[in-house]
Amino acid sequence: MAKARHSRLDCDPGCSVEAAISLIDGKWKCVILYHLQDGTKRFNELRRKIPAVTQRMLTNQLRELELDGLVDRVVYAQVPPKVEYSLSERGRSLLPIIDALKNWGDENIALFNKRLEAA
Amino acid sequence: MAKARHSRLDCDPGCSVEAAISLIDGKWKCVILYHLQDGTKRFNELRRKIPAVTQRMLTNQLRELELDGLVDRVVYAQVPPKVEYSLSERGRSLLPIIDALKNWGDENIALFNKRLEAA
């Protein structure tokens, strides 16, 4: 992905495109959004759904998604702690696009195989 | 952005989503695709359209887009050199999605302003 979170904004015409991408960029955000599609999930629940992610990154990505208003985070004041994550209204508005990306990816999966064998 | 070009593929469910994103990720790819929308362009023509890009990065991104089959590159055997870039069939098939991203970005531009002032 790209790197600097804000450096994406210093171009002009594709600006809003880049801005939108910057929200779903980050190695795990799409996967997280994908898994929140079918309802609220707790932190470790997400970890189990995405085995390859580290706690650190899951926390980071969830915080960014929360700051960007794509995900809602609810903390229950109890011991042991309980935190629930769900898609916000705006997060849900992104789902069609994510879906379109998924479909495009599926239809063009040959690309990635080709790229893998080239590596 | 993400970083490693292939590391995106080592997840399961959002896999094709991530794969698709990896193609349009990279700091300038969307802008390049955007500018190729209205026809074939030469190298320096693209440079002028995207003032902030360096030759190095423009070359890199164009090479990757070419390897990924999203852009066609035609070299004319003449002096001085002439190289033309244009969208491939597959590249054009991505345009609707890029457009959707742009629209979403436009509608949610407030987000980015908020993020900027937070930084």
Next chain:
DNA sequence: CAGCATCCTCCCGGATACTG
């Protein structure tokens, strides 16, 4: 359970100089 803090590595991407 749901994190935060720290260290460390890798590689993206900028700057600069050179070439067929």
Next chain:
DNA sequence: CAGTATCCGGGAGGATGCTG
């Protein structure tokens, strides 16, 4: 004109250990 070559800093992201 359309690149390549090289050097370099910074930040993403992995591994590990600790906490309310």
